[in-house]
Amino acid sequence: MIDTAGLIEVRWHGRGGQGAVTSTELVAQAAISEGKYAQAMPAFGAERRGAPVLAFLRIDSNKPVLVRSEIDEPDIVVVLDPGLLSVIDVTSGLKAGGILVVNTPRKPEEVVKEFKLSCSTATVDATRIARELLGVPIVNTSMIGALLKVVAVISLGSLEEPLKQRFGKLADKNIKAMNRAYEETIVKGVD
Amino acid sequence: MSNRVGIEVSRAIAVAAKLARVDVVAAYPITPQTHIVEDIAELVANGELDASYVPVESEHSAMSACLGASAVGARAFTATAGQGLELMHEVLYVASAMQLPIVMSLANRALSSPLSIWGDHSDAMSMRDTGWIQLFAANGQEVLDNILCAFRIAEDRKVLLPTVVHLDGFHLTHVIEPISIPEPSEVDGFLPPFNYPLPLDPDKPVTMGAFAPPYIYPETKKAQQVNLLAAKPVILQSWKEFGDHFGRYYSPVESYRAEGAKVLLLTMGSYSETATLAIDSLRKDGKMVGALSLRLWRPFPFEEIRQAVKGADVLIVLDRAVSFGGPGGPVCSEIKAVLYDEARRPKIVGVVGGLGGRDISPSDFVSIINRGIEISQTGSEQEFEMFGVRE
Numbered sequence: 001m002i003d004t005a006g007l008i009e010v011r012w013h014g015r016g017g018q019g020a021v022t023s024t025e026l027v028a029q030a031a032i033s034e035g036k037y038a039q040a041m042p043a044f045g046a047e048r049r050g051a052p053v054l055a056f057l058r059i060d061s062n063k064p065v066l067v068r069s070e071i072d073e074p075d076i077v078v079v080l081d082p083g084l085l086s087v088i089d090v091t092s093g094l095k096a097g098g099i100l101v102v103n104t105p106r107k108p109e110e111v112v113k114e115f116k117l118s119c120s121t122a123t124v125d126a127t128r129i130a131r132e133l134l135g136v137p138i139v140n141t142s143m144i145g146a147l148l149k150v151v152a153v154i155s156l157g158s159l160e161e162p163l164k165q166r167f168g169k170l171a172d173k174n175i176k177a178m179n180r181a182y183e184e185t186i187v188k189g190v191d
Numbered sequence: 192m193s194n195r196v197g198i199e200v201s202r203a204i205a206v207a208a209k210l211a212r213v214d215v216v217a218a219y220p221i222t223p224q225t226h227i228v229e230d231i232a233e234l235v236a237n238g239e240l241d242a243s244y245v246p247v248e249s250e251h252s253a254m255s256a257c258l259g260a261s262a263v264g265a266r267a268f269t270a271t272a273g274q275g276l277e278l279m280h281e282v283l284y285v286a287s288a289m290q291l292p293i294v295m296s297l298a299n300r301a302l303s304s305p306l307s308i309w310g311d312h313s314d315a316m317s318m319r320d321t322g323w324i325q326l327f328a329a330n331g332q333e334v335l336d337n338i339l340c341a342f343r344i345a346e347d348r349k350v351l352l353p354t355v356v357h358l359d360g361f362h363l364t365h366v367i368e369p370i371s372i373p374e375p376s377e378v379d380g381f382l383p384p385f386n387y388p389l390p391l392d393p394d395k396p397v398t399m400g401a402f403a404p405p406y407i408y409p410e411t412k413k414a415q416q417v418n419l420l421a422a423k424p425v426i427l428q429s430w431k432e433f434g435d436h437f438g439r440y441y442s443p444v445e446s447y448r449a450e451g452a453k454v455l456l457l458t459m460g461s462y463s464e465t466a467t468l469a470i471d472s473l474r475k476d477g478k479m480v481g482a483l484s485l486r487l488w489r490p491f492p493f494e495e496i497r498q499a500v501k502g503a504d505v506l507i508v509l510d511r512a513v514s515f516g517g518p519g520g521p522v523c524s525e526i527k528a529v530l531y532d533e534a535r536r537p538k539i540v541g542v543v544g545g546l547g548g549r550d551i552s553p554s555d556f557v558s559i560i561n562r563g564i565e566i567s568q569t570g571s572e573q574e575f576e577m578f579g580v581r582e
Contacts, residue, residue: 024367025197025199025367028197028367028368029196029197029198029367030197031197032195032196032197032368032369033196033197035195037369038197038367038368038369039366039367039368040197040366040367040368041361041362041365041366041367042365064369065368066464066465066467066468067464067465067468067552067553068362068366068461068462068464068465069465069550069551069552069553069555070550072552162197
């Protein structure tokens with residue numbers, strides 16, 4: 001389990017346009033609204049739609065976040081596009097005891113086996129959830145639900161206000177998608 | 192009552208401009224601009240900020256429009272970054288020489304070529320000698336607070352000088368973090384309305400920034416030098432009063448575990464906070480190290496720096512800009528000059544790093560400090576070293 005009292009570092013892998021950066025912003029805002037410390041930071045690049053992108057999220061329940069460099073040794077890695085698993089080493093630098101969270105219809109065991117992973121792995125079919133509830137395959141808000149399933153550092157309810165601010169009348173659908181993904185996320189620990 | 196929110200630092204600057212009740216914002220909104228002026232334009236369009244937003248055709252025009260606005264007594268603000276600052280460069284000197292208290296935020300970015308939109312202090316150093324009051328910020332809260340202080344300092348009758356708040360491109364501008372936003376009434380209590388003593392007035396025409404032949408030009412420059420130095424007590428007083436109002440106190444040089452430290456690392460901007468993590472880790476190993484962060488860059492805090500390094504044997508200075516072919520980074524060169532006449536001074540080691548957005552992690556800072564200690568003992572063949580550069 002991840003120690004929720006200390007600094008938690010989450011690296012998000014997505015593709016340009018999938019909303020990885022937005023996810024980190026929303027979670028950081030929610031954490032800060034709970035009185036915690038948080039930092040959301042895009043990978044500083046020339047973003048192009050469809051290209052692999054990174055976004056970084058830090059949450060600390062007790063102390064200000066002082067480090068501003070990119071996250072090389074994350075506690076958690078969130079992958080918005082399962083296709084990235086065969087393109088880049090998403091678990092690079094993942095801390096011992098760290099968790100990989102992937103948007104895929106497959107079970108965690110299957111992902112662990114195919115990619116020969118040695119870390120705890122969680123999966124959720126966020127694309128299906130997003131299609132059903134939002135009508136578009138934009139999975140970033142669903143993946144927030146998946147993240148909170150593996151690390152209960154903030155409550156799902158705290159996301160509602162940031163989601164409302166960001167999405168206006170589309171917020172309710174996104175909140176539903178987040179909650180559904182939270183319910184459906186399956187976590188498999190290391191054997 | 193302030194409101195603690197998670198907000199992108201660029202957007203917090205727009206909020207600061209609103210809280211300062213700016214009258215005129217002139218800016219060029221295209222790359223390398225940030226969200227700052229985009230948000231200000233929105234605030235003005237929504238009627239949340241009663242100001243004129245002038246979307247000019249270049250940064251040169253942005254600063255020129257600010258000159259005019261300030262000269263008629265309007266509170267003027269602009270924001271730029273990197274190449275944008277370079278394009279407004281010649282007008283920067285005019286603002287200070289004509290004593291127009293414009294406030295600007297500068298998202299510090301590297302300069303072309305090669306094209307880089309990432310952060311370093313090359314742009315900041317290019318405006319070193321423009322006569323502006325210059326403050327650096329280490330985090331988002333400092334940025335917002337110092338924008339408010341900047342208006343207060345710039346517009347003080349004893350000062351009347353343009354003021355820039357430097358903030359690191361990306362490492363601050365694009366980061367969402369907790370920032371306490373003060374209530375408008377609290378800010379009104381700290382920042383009085385702008386009351387320029389000599390506004391342009393058609394009924395009382397004056398000439399500003401006129402032609403100066405050799406018999407008068409040096410006197411104008413001496414006046415600028417005297418005036419900029421005289422701004423320092425006002426800066427200190429403004430920070431003190433800001434602290435009394437809002438509970439956050441600022442000083443020209445911040446120190447971290449510097450008490451009794453034999454080795455000090457000096458940085459400017461957002462890397463200052465990351466460096467403190469390296470200090471903690473080295474202290475755990477029993478090394479007597481500490482950190483200094485230079486917040487006030489112009490007017491230079493001579494006495495504070497001399498005091499801050501008094502007990503140290505080694506002072507390592509990190510620059511995020513290069514003076515090509517020169518004696519080191521601009522900050523290190525100045526620190527050396529300032530300490531040269533001291534009977535007892537630390538060995539000073541110059542390191543250039545973090546160019547064009549290259550990360551410096553806490554463990555990199557440990558390496559920089561250890562290498563600095565080594566150089567202080569053995570010397571180096573180079574005037575300064577560039578950290579982490581592949582050769």
